[in-house]
Amino acid sequence: MTRRLETLAPWLAFALALAGWEAMVRLNETPPYILPAPSLVLRTLVADWDILSAALLVTLRTTLLALALASAGGLALALVFARWRWSERALFPFAVVLQVTPIIAIAPLLLVYLETEAAVLACAFIVAFFPILSNAVLGLRSADRNLVELYELYGASRWAQLRLLRLPSALPYFLGGLRIGGGLALIGAIVAEIAAGAAGKGAGLAFRIVEAGYRLNVPRMFAALTLVSLAGIAIYVAFSALSRLSLRRWHDSEA
Amino acid sequence: MSADAPLVRLRGVGKTFDTGLRALDGLDLDVREGETLTLLGPSGCGKSTALRMMAGLIAPSEGAVSWRTGARPEIGFVFQxxxxxxxxxxxxxxxxxxxxxxxxxxxxxxxxxxxxxxxxxxxxxxxxxxxxxxxxxxxxxxxxxxxxxxALLLLDEPFAALDEITRFKLNDDLLRLRETMRATIVFVTHSVYESVYLSTRICTFSARPGRVTQEIAVEAPARRDAAFRASPAFAQTCQRASAALERAYGLEDAP
CATH class of the missing domain: 1.10.8 (Helicase, Ruva Protein; domain 3)
Structure with a gap:
């Protein structure tokens, strides 16, 4: 019984919160341009689906492309860092500067230099890059010292050591970086879209939120916001599942 | 070198690590073909360093490690x-x-x-x-x-982390392996009983920087088993080994 309650608890709490919200709006007769009821948000989501789904696709495409580039780039640079220690000393400060400078402050500059779409992609890339890079570096370094000695004892080539030992050792860390980077890439894309304020065909979810705000179309703002949240959750769940599938046989974190 | 030359020969070997730690000093040691040699001493006396040198994993700072075959023979290494x-x-x-x-x-x-x-x-x-x-x-x-x-099996305190029953069982397994494999074995341990039970010769180590303080030949029946462990010869050899260790460390403690 308590077990069942534990599984149901989060759903129950969520349903209660929504019901409370709905009741508050109805009882107080709050106008929708101040706070729309959840039912109205849902109706708006259905009614505006054409516009919103197109915007969702734009934002998702940017996010996933940025994440793919950040993964490839982060892993490649991590391999360079692991191979030549001085390269890490030389280049890591740049990565840190990019990481600690708020993306919202970099975005306007990127928008000056780049096409809007490229600038948005660059922003999403920048925020996703650092956690993937630093986790991959940590992972490549975390190979068991004794196993490294064993590989040396049997005269393993650098390539064999990388392929058979360092990359598998790094996998849990890399997947952890991916999970953080996935959420951050979405945030980067949203922030950049807002800074860009791009209209027309290339408009993402964040632009639709800004645009609806100008028109005081608060229900649509909520509908778009719901999609942003859902996209973030989906990305997190997808990477958690990936991590679970690839590690559950041998790594303690997913046992 | 002649056929009855030792399989591995360490002469005047010293090792200072990058950290400034002096692990070995003036170590002379021969490993003879077919024997089971135990390096006996407390943790941190440099015996593991000596073992890694025989495997060619660490180079000596001074002195020489040479193998009868010229190049390093086929080696198996078991870690702690x-x-x-x-x-x-x-x-x-x-x-x-x-x-x-x-x-x-x-x-x-x-x-x-x-x-x-x-x-x-x-x-x-x-x-x-x-x-x-x-x-x-x-x-x-x-x-x-x-x-x-x-041809040479090197074991670095392989059973130190196991419970005593498992340890006894693995000791017997190792003895049986020796009978069938005819490999030369070098075994590092801090257990006096284990060293006497398993080996044909014991070299006790001084405190760091390590060198051999005494050699003890182990007289044992052809088949070592629980009866051997209970025999007066076993107890006597254990006493001699313990006394050798005490002498080595008593001298080190003297002002």
Whole structure:
């Protein structure tokens, strides 16, 4: 019984919160341009689906492309860092500067230099890059010292050591970086879209939120916001599942 | 060199690590073919460093390590921890030394099966390390060291982390392996009883920087078993080894 309650608890709490919200709006007769009821948000989501789904696709495409580039780039640079220690000393400060400078402050500059779409992609890339890079570096370094000695004892080539030992050792860390980077890439894309304020065909979810705000179309703002949240959750769940599938046989974190 | 020259010869060997730690000083040591030699001393006396030197994993700061065969002979190395790759099955872990030399899994099959057979784990070839007990993992580690049919087997306190019952069992396993494999064994331990039970010769080490303080030949029946462990000869040799250790450390403590 308590077990069942534990599984149901989060759903129950969520349903209660929504019901409370709905009741508050109805009882107080709050106008929708101040706070729309959840039912109205849902109706708006259905009614505006054409516009919103197109915007969702734009934002998702940017996010996933940025994440793919950040993964490839982060892993490649991590391999360079692991191979030549001085390269890490030389280049890591740049990565840190990019990481600690708020993306919202970099975005306007990127928008000056780049096409809007490229600038948005660059922003999403920048925020996703650092956690993937630093986790991959940590992972490549975390190979068991004794196993490294064993590989040396049997005269393993650098390539064999990388392929058979360092990359598998790094996998849990890399997947952890991916999970953080996935959420951050979405945030980067949203922030950049807002800074860009791009209209027309290339408009993402964040632009639709800004645009609806100008028109005081608060229900649509909520509908778009719901999609942003859902996209973030989906990305997190997808990477958690990936991590679970690839590690559950041998790594303690997913046992 | 002549045929009855020692398999490994260390002469005037000293080692200072980058950290400034002086691990060995003036170490003279011969490993004779067919013997089981124990390096006995407390933790941190440099005996593991000496073992790694025989494996060619560490170069001496001064003095020389030479092998009778000129080049380093085929070596199997067992660490204090099982040091298995957690993502690889038992058979893939045992295959590793051969794999690193370009032997395909199919061609390594016979050697891998034989090694697993020797340690009594033939039924667990496809298990993952996490599914095994501590003693079984250690046996996989030994099987891996046997996979290349080494002329020299080096063991670095391999049973230190195991409970006493498992330890006794593995000691007996090792004795049986020695009978069938005819490999030369060098065994590092801080256990006086283990050293007497397993070896044909004991070298006690001084405190760091380590060198050999005394050599003790172990008189034992052809078959070592529980009866040997209970015999007066066993107790006597243990006393001699303990006394040698005490002398080495008593002198070190003197002002």
């Amino acid at each position: 921890e099982p040091t298995l790759m957690p993502w690889a099955s038992v058979e893939d872990n045992v295959w590793l030394p051969l794999r690193l030399r370009g032997v395909s899994k199919a061609r390594a099959r016979a050697a891998v099966d034989e090694a697993l057979e020797r340690v009594g784990l033939a039924d667990f070839a496809r298990s993952l390390p996490r599914e095994l007990s501590g003693g079984m993992k250690m046996r996989v580690s030994i099987a891996r060291a046997l996979a290349t049919r080494p």
